[in-house]
Amino acid sequence: MNTNKYTFTPQEPLHTGFGPRTTAVEALGDVNLEGKVAIVTGGYSGLGLETTRVLAAAGAKVIVPARTPEKAKAALASIPGVExxxxxxMDPASIDxxxxxxxxxxRPLNILVNSAGVMASGEAYDSRGYxxxxxVNHLGHFQLTxxxxxxxxxxxxxxxxxxxxxxxxxxxxxxxxxFFKNKPYSKWPAYAQAKTANALFAVELDxxxxxxxxxxxxxxxxSILTDLSRHLSDDELLAMGAVNEQGERGYTSYNDEQKTIPEGAATIVWCAVSPMLIGKGGVYCENVDIARMVKSGEEGQPNKAGxxxxxxxxxxAAKLWTVSEQLTGVNFEI
Structure with missing residues (x-):
């Protein structure tokens, strides 16, 4: 891989002592969030729900926005104090x-977790043609932030x-x-583009x-089995090792990549609160640490971290910022 054409943010692992089996509660540690305010998009399902639960248990006032709050109400019923x-x-007016x-x-906003998203969905566009x-994954969160x-x-x-x-x-x-105007739509390149945008947004925002x-x-x-995988076929999940012995969607075992929901939320919570990251930012993290840069030849190895x-x-990242302002019509004044 030729990295010379990139000017990238240093990715230097901190060797935190945590790892792929660390849970969100363990990543939180003894951090007290009394008096802090957090917003967690997608905070009523999967990783977002676990993030909401852990932040609220540490004392934070957590606001969970949802397209259908009544649907989210049942999922959040056991977590006291959530708004x-x-x-x-997908709706700019709703975001505003x-x-x-x-x-x-x-109120000040201490923590914003942009967790809501869609993965490998069929071809679809919003009212603007995007x-x-x-x-959803990038532009909506760009405007919200x-x-x-x-x-x-x-x-x-x-x-x-x-x-x-x-x-x-x-x-x-x-x-x-x-937006695939000049090439056939393909869900995985579309997903890769959106997830790259999430990482680049953090670089420039920081x-x-x-x-x-x-x-x-x-x-x-x-890799966590949540509602995010709803657009994947059984054959796709089988290829990922995500169909159990009963033929149900579920992992038969867990490795460094395949995780439970509490383990999957660990790095999210760690980035949101850990004192280890004071003075650091703009980095891509995994396994409750700053990730390393991938090495040449590792791109096709799905279980390699980085x-x-x-x-x-x-x-x-700077180019994406400019394009995002143009596409949303939002002048991000900092």
């Missing part, structure tokens, strides 16, 4: 309305965590044809936000 809100990441309601509350995976910026800045020490994926290693961003004491991180949580250089390339 349910309405938000549709939610953010405005939060800003009007006058491909669904890119629109921009609108919440005053509250993030007011926290004087906020963190923004974007849930990316090792799926970014399937390919980078096609800036010349983001660069711009550091002076305001807002740090940003991207996370590969691992981040591809195009997902932490500073020049691509």
């Amino acid at each position: 349910l809100e309405t938000l549709d990441l 309305d939610f953010a405005q309601r939060f800003i009007r509350s006058g 491909e669904q995976q890119f629109a 921009a609108r919440l910026w005053p509250a993030l800045k007011a926290a004087n020490g906020a963190r923004v965590v974007s849930v990316s994926s090792k799926g970014h290693r399937l390919g980078g961003i096609d800036f010349d044809d983001l 660069r711009r936000g550091e002076s305001a004491n807002v740090r940003a991180y991207s996370v590969h949580p691992g 981040v591809s250089p195009w997902a932490v390339d500073r020049e691509a």
Whole structure:
């Protein structure tokens, strides 16, 4: 792999003592979040639900926005103090309305976890003609973060965590044809593009936000069977080793990549709260540590850890920021 064409953010593991079997509770440790405010998109399902549960148990006031709050209500019923809100990441007006309601509350925002997403879905576009995976996973969260910026800045020490994926290693961003206008749609390149965008967003947001004491991180949580895999066929899951002996969707064993939900949420929580990351940002993390850069020849090895250089390339991150402002019409004032 030729890394000379990239100007990437240093990826230097901290050797935290944690690992792939660390749970979110263990990653939290003894951090006290009393008086802190967190927003977790997708916080009522899968990894987002576990993140909500752990942050709330540590004392944080957690706001969970959902397209259908009534559906989320049942999932969150056992977590005291969670606020349910309405938000549709495919709808720019809904994003603005939610953010405005939060800003009007006058509260600082200490933690923003951009966890909601869609994976390997069929070809679909939003009302603007933007491909669904890119629109939901990246552009919606870009606009949301921009609108919440005053509250993030007011926290004087906020963190923004974007849930990316090792799926970014399937390919980078096609800036010349983001929305498959000149090539046939393919769900995995579309997913890779969106997940690369999540990582690049953290790179540029951290660069711009550091002076305001807002740090940003991207996370590969691992391969976890949640509702996110609903668009995958049984054959695809079987190839991934994600069909158990009973023929049901589920892993028969777990390795460093395949994880339980509490293990999958660990790196998200760690990035959101860990004192180990004070003074650090813009990095891609996995297995409760800063990930290393992949080595030449490892791209085709799915169980190898690491981040591809195009997902932490500073020049691509700056370009994506400009393109995202143009596509959303949002001038991200920092």
